[in-house]
Amino acid sequence: MRGPAPRALGIGGQTARDNASGARPRAPVRGLLMGSTALATGLASTVFALAQDRPLSVLGSSDLGAYEVIQFATFAGIMGAAMLSAIWLIRERARIASENLNLRERIAELNAILQRSEAMLTTKDQRTVVWTSDRRRPDLIGMLSGVAGVPEERSTFLAFGRWLTPRSAATLDNAVAALREAGTQFDIVAETQAGALLEVQGRKAGAHAVVRFLSVTERQRELARLKAEHASLAADHEALQALLGDLDMPLWLRGATGRLHYVNQAYAVAVEAETPEAAIAAGKELLATRAREDMARHHLTEPFFQQTLPIVVGGDRRLFAVTSVSSNGVAAGIAVDKSDIEALRAEHDRTLRSHAETLDQLSTAVAIFDADEKLRFFNQAFQKLWEFEPGFLESQPDNTMVLDRLRSDGKLAEQPEWRRWKENLLSAYRSVEPQEHWWHIPDGRTLRVVASPHPSGGVTWVFENLTERFDLESRYNAAVRVQGETLDNLAEGVAVFGPDGKLRLFNPAFVTLWRLEEEGIAPDTHIALIRKACERHCAESPWPDFVAAVTGFDDERRETHGQVELHDGTILSHALIPLPNGQIMMTFVDVTDSVNFERALQDKNEALQRADQLKNDFVQHVSYELRSPLTNIIGFTELLTMPDTGPMNERQREYVDHIASSSSVLLTIVNDILDLATVDAGIMELDIGEVQVTRIVGEAAELIGEKLREHQIAIAMDTAAAPPTLFADENRLRQVLFNLLSNAANYAPERSTITLSCRQNGDQIEFCVHDDGPGMPPEILDAAFERFEPHANGGRRRGAGLGLSIVKSFVELHGGSVEIDTGKARGTSVICRFPTVPRGAQAAAE
Known part of the structure; x- marks a missing residue:
């Protein structure tokens, strides 16, 4: 009865172990156990029922009691179980043996896999860190010895901030924390402090967090570098986008089509949109259409655009500095509100301009240096004083450089101890009170230099040139001394009276001229006493007028002149000259000799005028008296040459011809003299009319033709550039041209050519007669237009010397001018210029 118990316990123990191990019994085993249990239970129940109701016959129909039946049933149940x-x-043992075999094979396979994995993990180009869920220290597998900057020690390796760049270390720490806590996988590129790149992968496997560090190939390294740059740019982009979104300046991005792609909140506020997205969707533009078109045209040639534009924001017109940059079809722009800045700048500029203009008007040199001893302002007087180049001053040199430059240019006096002198001068930047210095520079100027410190730092240097002041003072003192010496030695008497009538200044000549030695005239003597002393020496005294001018109250103080004759015959020329401060200066000059000489000259001039008048009267009288006999002589000469008068022999005919030619020449001279006398008397009148230029030139040439043919001289006329007509006195113009041609024919060589040309030059018409004669020497040229000044100078005959005088008188009577261009070996050209419309014609037209 005790034997089966252990087995039962063993079975129960096995079942308990199986249950403890978590293994579930198979279905046949479970059915067998349930069947044995049910059988034992059924037998027991049957035996118990029989024991109560009736006896049961078992084993040979032997009578058994209830107890035996129970024992039998129990035994039978136990045996069955x-x-x-x-x-x-x-x-079950067979099954377990089979499972053990499978498990051993699986373990062997897993061991092989584990060994392969460990072999892969322990390669030199990667390193793996594994964290478990129980928060133990992480496992470190593998090596990265070939990568620069990667430590081998465990503690140093896990401290990423020691060997990675700050950005990479921060990114990796955040990624590992997210992996361990939330299982967020990652793939990043980290950069060591030595510049090497690593690919870092983070994965979650069950309860393990695995981070693998991989070295990369060249292509992978490039890819890793690009990933690192992309990550950096992405981070920068996010930071910049966050910054741009919070800027209070409107900002926008435009695509290739010109439509808005991005705007910030300030842009949305400026265009009165609720959000930036609403502004983009509605296409609300901040800039005016014309401004956008100008910007688009500018971007076609230049990527950068910057301009200050007016923009209406919130109903107010404000100034914005608009900057736009275009690249690859995308344009980014920003608008900075400069209204307040421009207003302040304008006010500041006006203030500075006003100060600068005020300081520039000063003759005193001013230079302002800031707290850093840099030149911030200078006026024109400063630049002119030191003769600095504008570029040097505009480069804002410091005070030390300016002093060194002045010393090197030799514009400062050499100091025994230059360094100490300069330090003493620059101590004004540390001083509170103004400092004053005196500079005596090498060019002889004296400067008063004042250094005024500013409360906020810096110094204003004022250079006052006192050279002129000192020079004026010295010159004034010298002038006073020279004036005294000069006045004392002048032959002209000088006396200066003040507004109170008292004598301020006088010289010895004044005392001598007025014979005042006995009266003892002294300064502060009243003019009344001097008048009384002077009036004794002259009959008609000018002193009452002097007294009235000195002591009077006339608003107009005039300079007066006059003469006074003393009793002894001395004539004094006096002048009364007003001076400043109400003073009067009187000057007296002894002009006795000059007056007497002037009187003699006047008498001689009157005698010459009377003689000239007699000459003119004689010329006019003789000229008129000569014309009648000459006319008779010429008339009778012409009668003698007629056939009706009678025949003449050859000699008589020759004599008659000489008489006719001489009479004609004499008549011409008489006519010229009469014409000149008429011009001098001012009674000649011109008969101005329209004259044909070509005709008048031809007629003048015909008049001189016989004389030209006599000497085989040709005449060339050039009127191509002449006007068709001009307004002039035809007879006088013909007489002018005839005299010019006659003069040229007298000097032109035989078989030469005389040129008569006419052309229009502006509002004048020029007649030019040129001959190839010997020309006029300068001494003859000066007297060429003088009357009765004949000069042969190589001419064929010696005339009366009236030809050019007649020409000049008639041309000037027309309002023109005459010019002679002559020289040796180039002949003589006489140019007569007539106005297009003479004064007489103008008056008639008016």
Whole structure:
């Protein structure tokens, strides 16, 4: 009865172990156990029922009691259960043996996989960090010895901030924390402090967090570098986008089509949109259409655009500095409100301009240096004083450089101790009170230099040139001394009276001229006493007028002149000259000799005028008296040459011809003299009319033709550039041209050519007669237009010398001018210029 118990316990123990191990019994075993248990229970129940109701006959119909029946039933149940358990155990052992075999194979396979994994993990080009869920220290597997900057020590390696760049270390720490806490995988590129790149992968495997560090190939390194740059740019982009979104300046991005792609909140506020997205969707533009078109045209040639534009924001017109940059079809722009800045700048500029203009008007040199001893302002007087180049001053040199430059240019006096002198001068930047210095520079100027410190730092240097002041003072003192010496030695008497009538200044000549030695005239003597002393020496005294001018109250103080004759015959020329401060200066000059000489000259001039008048009267009288006999002589000469008068022999005919030619020449001279006398008397009148230029030139040439043919001289006329007509006195113009041609024919060589040309030059018409004669020497040229000044100078005959005088008188009477261009070996050209419309014609037209 005790034997089966252990087996039962063993079976129960095995079942308990199986249950403890978590293994579930198979279905046949579970059915066998349930069947054995049910059988034992049924037998027990049957035996118990029989024991209560009736006896049961068992084993040869022997009578058994209830107790035996119970024992029998229990035994039978136990035996059945034992048999069933034995069967189950045999089957279970076979199954376990098979499972053990499979498990051993699986373990072997896993061991192989583990060894391969460990071999892969322990390669030199990667390193793995594994964190478990129990928060133990992480496992570190593998090596990265070939990568620069990667430490081998465990503690140093896990401290990423020691060997990675700050950005990479921060990114990796955040990624590892997210991986361990939330299982967020990552792939990033980290950069060591030595510049090497690593690919870092983070994965979650069950309860393990694995981070693998991989070295990269050249292509992978480039890809890793690009990933690192992309990550950096992405981070920068996010930071910049966050910054741009919070800027209070409107900002926008435009695509290739010109439509808005991005705007910030300030842009949305400026265009009165609720959000930036609403502004983009509605296409609300900040800039006016014309401004956008100008910007688009500018971007066609230049990527950068910057201009200050007016923009209406919130109903107010404000100034914005608009900057736009175009690249690859995308344009980015920003608008900075400069209204307040421009207003302040304008006010500041006006203030500075006003100060600068005020300081520039000063003759005193001013230079302002800031707290850093840099030149911030200078006026024109400063630049002119030191003769600095504008570029040097505009480069804002410091005070030390300016002093060194002045010393090197030799514009400062050499100092025994230059360094100490300069330090003493620059101590004004550390001083509170103004400092004053005196500079005596090498060019002889004296400067008063004042250094005024500013409360906020810096110094204003004022250079006052006192050279002129000192020079004026010295010159004034010298002038006073020279004036005294000069006045004392002048032959002209000088006396200066003040507004109170008292004598301020006088010289010895004044005392001598007025014979005042006995009166003892002294300064501060009243003019009344001097008048009384002077009036004794003259009959008609000018002193009452002097007294009235000195002591009077006339608003107009005039300069007066006059003469006074003393009793002894001395004539004094006096002048009364007003001076400043109400003073009067009187000057007296002894002009006795000059007056007497002037009187003699006047008498001689009157005598010459009377003689000239007699000459003119004689010329006019003789000229008129000569014309009648000459006319008779010429008339009778012409009668003698007629056939009706009678025949003449050859000699008589020759004599008659000489008489006719001489009479004609004499008549011409008489006519010229009469014409000149008429011009001098001012009674000649011109008969102005329209004259044909070509005709008048031809007629003048015909008049001189016989004389030209006599000497085989040709005449060339050039009127191509002449006007068709001009307004002039035809007879006088013909007489002018005839005299010019006659003069040229007298000097032109035989078989030469005289040129008569006419052309229009502006509002004048020029007649030019040129001959190839010997020309006029300068001494003859000066007297060429003088009357009765004949000069042969190589001419064929010696005339009366009236030809050019007649020409000049008639041309000037027309309002023109005459010019002679002559020289040796180039002949003589006489040019007569007539106005297009003479004064007489103008008056008639008016």
